[in-house]
Amino acid sequence: MGRAAISSTNSQFVFPRWANYLLPGLLLALAVAVIYVPVVVGYGLAPQALAVGYRPIQPVPYSHALHAGELGIDCRYCHNTVDKAPFAALPPTQTCMNCHSMIKTDSPKLALVRQSYATGMPIHWIRVHDLAGYVYFNHAIHVNKGIGCVTCHGRVDKMDVVAQVKPLSMGWCLDCHRAPEKYLRPRDQVTNMTWDPVADAGKDQLTLGLELKRKYNIPDATFMTSCSTCHR
Amino acid sequence: MSGYQDEKLPIPTPRRLKKEFLLPGLPSPAKRILAILAALALVPLVLIWHARVSYTTEPRIQLMQDMGVQPRYGPQAPSPVYADGRAMRLPVAGTVARETYAPDDHFDRGYRLVKDPKTGQWKVDFFTDLPPQVAMSHWTLNRGRTVFNIYCAVCHGLDARGDGMINQRATELQEPKWIPPANLTQIDPQTGQLQFGPQEYPDGKLFNTITHGIRNMPAYGPQIETADRWAVVAYVRALQLAQHATLDDVPSEQRGNLR
Numbered sequence: 001m002g003r004a005a006i007s008s009t010n011s012q013f014v015f016p017r018w019a020n021y022l023l024p025g026l027l028l029a030l031a032v033a034v035i036y037v038p039v040v041v042g043y044g045l046a047p048q049a050l051a052v053g054y055r056p057i058q059p060v061p062y063s064h065a066l067h068a069g070e071l072g073i074d075c076r077y078c079h080n081t082v083d084k085a086p087f088a089a090l091p092p093t094q095t096c097m098n099c100h101s102m103i104k105t106d107s108p109k110l111a112l113v114r115q116s117y118a119t120g121m122p123i124h125w126i127r128v129h130d131l132a133g134y135v136y137f138n139h140a141i142h143v144n145k146g147i148g149c150v151t152c153h154g155r156v157d158k159m160d161v162v163a164q165v166k167p168l169s170m171g172w173c174l175d176c177h178r179a180p181e182k183y184l185r186p187r188d189q190v191t192n193m194t195w196d197p198v199a200d201a202g203k204d205q206l207t208l209g210l211e212l213k214r215k216y217n218i219p220d221a222t223f224m225t226s227c228s229t230c231h232r
Numbered sequence: 233m234s235g236y237q238d239e240k241l242p243i244p245t246p247r248r249l250k251k252e253f254l255l256p257g258l259p260s261p262a263k264r265i266l267a268i269l270a271a272l273a274l275v276p277l278v279l280i281w282h283a284r285v286s287y288t289t290e291p292r293i294q295l296m297q298d299m300g301v302q303p304r305y306g307p308q309a310p311s312p313v314y315a316d317g318r319a320m321r322l323p324v325a326g327t328v329a330r331e332t333y334a335p336d337d338h339f340d341r342g343y344r345l346v347k348d349p350k351t352g353q354w355k356v357d358f359f360t361d362l363p364p365q366v367a368m369s370h371w372t373l374n375r376g377r378t379v380f381n382i383y384c385a386v387c388h389g390l391d392a393r394g395d396g397m398i399n400q401r402a403t404e405l406q407e408p409k410w411i412p413p414a415n416l417t418q419i420d421p422q423t424g425q426l427q428f429g430p431q432e433y434p435d436g437k438l439f440n441t442i443t444h445g446i447r448n449m450p451a452y453g454p455q456i457e458t459a460d461r462w463a464v465v466a467y468v469r470a471l472q473l474a475q476h477a478t479l480d481d482v483p484s485e486q487r488g489n490l491r
Contacts, residue, residue: 018257040276049283051292071397074382080455087307098450102409103402121316133302
């Protein structure tokens with residue numbers, strides 16, 4: 001006797017055969033969700049997705065690739081407070097005019113710079129690297145203890161328009177605060193964008209890093225990862 | 233017809249799974265819905281991948297805004313409150329900041345004003361040495377080298393001969409307003425002395441030139457701290473010596489180290 005006959009004679013409901021898929025299908029969907037949801041949340045909400053790659057259009061098309069890269073102007077020529085103050089200052093328009101009062105004096109790209117110089121109104125540069133308000137960050141201590149610009153800002157000397165290339169997240173900060181030897185370099189190489197421990201110091205990074213950590217009196221991980229070191 | 237589907241615990245052999253993968257018996261609208269769901273599930277993954285490999289002009293999304301975005305102004309922050317857009321206010325005219333208080337003729341200016349007893353005219357008298365606050369030492373020369381290489385070498389060159397990268401660039405661009413920077417190691421043909429050497433260009437004058445600029449050279453007082461400017465003076469003297477040094481100037485025990 002076929003199943004169709006049963007359902008037609010008795011008004012009893014019989015699950016169709018595909019209903020057998022429901023339970024294994026549900027289990028399978030659950031198993032996929034257990035992997036899928038953390039992947040989407042983890043990767044989607046990570047700073048690498050949300051923060052990295054911020055590249056605002058600046059009011060003046062200033063190219064770091066030309067000035068810092070091709071011409072080799074030191075970072076500190078313009079950001080001259082970086083080794084003395086918490087904030088690596090943006091240069092005043094005067095600094096631009098050091099050269100541009102004589103070079104490219106008619107360039108339309110520099111119209112805003114000339115206007116700013118003439119009127120005293122600042123150029124509204126857009127900040128790229130912006131930490132959360134509850135983070136205390138001091139450029140001077142990092143630069144003076146041998147953390148290179150390139151370590152946190154990437155190859156700015158190759159960027160026509162500056163972009164954020166590192167997550168600037170707490171986990172990322174702690175990676176270095178737990179083991180600064182992974183990134184330390186001699187103080188006089190801080191602004192060198194192409195410094196390499198093996199090629200320039202003849203040592204591998206960890207050996208040199210541990211030496212510099214002692215030499216520059218860098219505190220141990222207990223202090224470096226204490227809450228109040230960065231949240232004060 | 234009884235198949236494995238009627239078994240109580242069907243063993244999932246590869247062959248059976250392959251058959252089941254096509255969901256036989258499932259009504260086709262249900263299959264379509266499942267296919268659409270699977271495709272939709274890929275959309276977030278593609279968006280995440282795109283967010284990770286592309287640049288954006290939009291600032292980052294801050295998920296937890298609590299105290300991350302604080303209603304306060306940081307250094308050099310813009311503010312709509314003031315007409316000039318600065319949150320940091322300029323000091324009131326005539327204000328002397330602590331670090332810009334300059335009471336010392338020698339250290340802060342490099343010269344003093346001397347009254348000529350005959351004519352009664354004030355004259356500038358440049359100091360010919362470093363001020364007592366700046367000791368001539370290995371440290372000072374090293375500091376001078378660092379500062380010189382950052383601020384001066386762009387035009388004057390690392391060797392102070394006046395052919396830095398900016399000069400090369402300006403020459404290449406044939407900039408009409410460009411005047412090549414001075415070769416600080418140049419010998420004055422009339423006197424046979426260094427044109428910018430200690431005899432013809434005293435330390436205080438060199439310091440004053442760095443501070444306030446001269447002719448086309450801009451002022452570097454705003455960019456370089458006072459003590460660092462003196463360190464540059466010391467280092468320029470070292471460069472002037474080094475660029476005209478002969479083997480006789482090298483102590484005999486050091487000559488083996490020359491390369």
